[in-house]
Each structure stands twice: as C-alpha cells, then as structure tokens.
Amino acid sequence: MSRGRLAAAVLWRLAAMPVVVGGLLLLPAGTWRWWQAWAFLAVFFVPSLAITLYLLAREPELIVRRLRRREPERQQQIGQSVLGALLVLGLVVAGLDHRYGWSAVPAPLVLAADAVILGGYLLIFRVFQENRFAGSTVEAEAGQQVISSGPYAVVRHPMYLGALFIFLAMPFALGSYWTLPIFLLFPLGLGLRIRTEEAVLRRELSGYAEYAQKVRWRLLPGVW
Numbered sequence: 001m002s003r004g005r006l007a008a009a010v011l012w013r014l015a016a017m018p019v020v021v022g023g024l025l026l027l028p029a030g031t032w033r034w035w036q037a038w039a040f041l042a043v044f045f046v047p048s049l050a051i052t053l054y055l056l057a058r059e060p061e062l063i064v065r066r067l068r069r070r071e072p073e074r075q076q077q078i079g080q081s082v083l084g085a086l087l088v089l090g091l092v093v094a095g096l097d098h099r100y101g102w103s104a105v106p107a108p109l110v111l112a113a114d115a116v117i118l119g120g121y122l123l124i125f126r127v128f129q130e131n132r133f134a135g136s137t138v139e140a141e142a143g144q145q146v147i148s149s150g151p152y153a154v155v156r157h158p159m160y161l162g163a164l165f166i167f168l169a170m171p172f173a174l175g176s177y178w179t180l181p182i183f184l185l186f187p188l189g190l191g192l193r194i195r196t197e198e199a200v201l202r203r204e205l206s207g208y209a210e211y212a213q214k215v216r217w218r219l220l221p222g223v224w
Contacts, residue, residue, distance in 0.1 A: 028095030
C-alpha cells in the first residue's frame with residue numbers, strides 16, 4: 001500500500017471514530033449541550049490524530065500493524081469483543097446518566113480526569129516511539145526483538161498501562177459515577193489479555209522469558 005493510500009485509509013477511520021463515539025454519547029443524552037462530553041471527545045481524539053500523523057511521517061509500517069484487527073488467538077478474539085461491548089455500554093450509560101441527572105461530578109474532577117486521559121496517550125506515544133512492533137494484535141513477527149528501554153524498563157506492557165489510565169478516567173471525564181462499575185471491568189479484561197499475550201511471546205519471541213525475569217512487573221509497578 002502506498003503512503004498516500006495508507007494515510008487516506010487511516011485518516012478516514014480516525015475521522016469516523018468521533019462521529020460514532022459522539023453519537024453513542026449524545027443520542028442517549030438527548031442534547032448537544034454537554035460540555036463534559038465535548039471535552040472528552042477533544043482529549044480522546046486530538047491526541048489520536050497527532051500520534052497518527054507522527055507515525056504516518058516516521059513509522060508507516062507501525063500504522064499498518066495497528067490497522068490489523070483480526071486476532072489470531074480465539075481467546076483474544078472473544079476478549080476483544082467483550083471489551084468493545086463494555087466500551088459501547090459505558091458510553092451509552094454515560095449519556096443516559098447525563099439525560100436523567102443521576103450523577104453530579106465536580107468540574108475540577110472532570111478536568112483532572114481529562115488530564116489523566118492525556119497522560120495515558122502520552123505514555124502510549126512513548127511506547128510507539130520505543131517499539132515499532134507495537135501492533136494491535138497478539139502475535140510475534142519476523143524480525144521482532146525484545147524491547148527493554150524507555151517505559152519497557154519499568155513494566156512489560158506499558159501500552160496497556162496507558163490504556164488503563166484512559167479507561168479508568170473515562171467515567172469521571174464524562175461526569176458519570178454510574179459508569180464506574182462498567183469501566184472497572186477493563187483492568188480484568190486487560191489482565192486476561194496480558195496473560196494470553198505473555199504466553200505467545202514466551203513461546204514465539206526469543207529473549208522474552210529472560211526479559212520477564214529482569215522486568216518483574218507486567219502492568220503496575222509494585223502490584224502486578
């Protein structure tokens with residue numbers, strides 16, 4: 001695929017995402033006047049656009065890897081579907097929460113959550129800078145090497161840590177306490193995904209077992 005066609009494909013997908021996510025939020029809310037949702041859409045998609053433009057210019061091969069969505073492992077396919085369904089449910093419940101006024105999240109907490117989401121994206125960006133094999137599916141590729149520098153020197157799965165920051169901050173960013181039980185399931189889902197991914201990497205990626213002995217923590221330093 002030429003770089004122009006690649007840019008068109010990825011930017012088209014990226015342009016569709018705020019429309020879909022915005023619809024899942026604003027239609028259940030029954031109003032456009034929801035500043036928390038608009039602030040969330042900004043901090044959720046502007047960093048995504050910036051990272052995408054950077055990768056298109058510097059690492060187009062990584063963009064190609066990120067476009068792959070079909071997991072080779074059946075367990076990962078199921079986990080991916082469950083996490084996607086939870087995200088949709090969380091967005092819809094947040095919209096209903098706003099419509100019926102179930103929650104009253106203070107504005108400073110909303111803004112702090114937006115800042116956490118930005119921090120999660122910054123961590124993911126650092127991962128992309130460090131690891132050009134950080135694809136969206138669980139598999140080891142030809143020529144792939146173990147990365148042990150940057151955030152990988154602290155935890156073995158720093159991209160999932162960035163995603164965890166984003167998902168756990170979303171209920172507060174959207175001003176919805178009622179979505180907390182939904183988004184609190186994401187750490188469990190990510191943990192199960194990490195276990196499957198580690199089994200694949202230990203089996204297929206040379207040197208990963210030694211790296212795992214050196215860097216003890218999978219996701220949270222001092223916890224797991």
